[in-house]
Amino acid sequence: ETGVTQTPRHLVMGMTNKKSLKCEQHLGHNAMYWYKQSAKKPLELMFVYSLEERVENNSVPSRFSPECPNSSHLFLHLHTLQPEDSALYLCASSQGFRQLDYGYTFGSGTRLTVV
Amino acid sequence: QQQVKQSPQSLIVQKGGISIINCAYENTAFDYFPWYQQFPGKGPALLIAIRPDVSEKKEGRFTISFNKSAKQFSLHIMDSQPGDSATYFCAASSRTGNQFYFGTGTSLTVIP
Numbered sequence: 001e002t003g004v005t006q007t008p009r010h011l012v013m014g015m016t017n018k019k020s021l022k023c024e025q026h027l028g029h030n031a032m033y034w035y036k037q038s039a040k041k042p043l044e045l046m047f048v049y050s051l052e053e054r055v056e057n058n059s060v061p062s063r064f065s066p067e068c069p070n071s072s073h074l075f076l077h078l079h080t081l082q083p084e085d086s087a088l089y090l091c092a093s094s095q096g097f098r099q100l101d102y103g104y105t106f107g108s109g110t111r112l113t114v115v
Numbered sequence: 116q117q118q119v120k121q122s123p124q125s126l127i128v129q130k131g132g133i134s135i136i137n138c139a140y141e142n143t144a145f146d147y148f149p150w151y152q153q154f155p156g157k158g159p160a161l162l163i164a165i166r167p168d169v170s171e172k173k174e175g176r177f178t179i180s181f182n183k184s185a186k187q188f189s190l191h192i193m194d195s196q197p198g199d200s201a202t203y204f205c206a207a208s209s210r211t212g213n214q215f216y217f218g219t220g221t222s223l224t225v226i227p
Binding site: 004006033040041042043045048053055090092102103104105106107108109 | 117119124149151156157158159160161164204213214215216217218219220
């Protein structure tokens, strides 16, 4: 399989649940990202992981917790979410951190609905 | 503060017409400007990108026009087709930055 793969594609969870989103890239890239996509808003960067550095958006609530066990896998752990967290969560990768010459490769996203 | 401003929010074009989407930025450190295309149920995909050392870049029916002094860039889709119906995002970054800054997206509908 090639590119960036995200699972699950759709997720419905209650506010007291704990779930995880998974992202895997098969491109040999060294940086991975989590973005939140909400209607009529710019894509919001949540986390960046690379071999060199981890970068967090300080406005992201602690109910979102990233994990990057290696350069090919990225997880987003979710707990006690709120309905306003419902959105499309996109994973992306790039060749390197601070090497954006070739842009991002995005996965297809996980559509999250919090009920 | 929104780093990249995109307009219009939505656009309807007749088949064969020209679709034009505009973006503006403030940060003069930005030196890489990609456009992404997103179909329903898919993630954004890189469509075309430009650096500020050129004023125009063309790939097939897609052209980016770049005005460095005005800090504006636009996407032109010539001979628009129904298959071009998608959401288009502009973005900007500095080459050594740690992220892209995205516009809010333009929903393009090309009617037959």
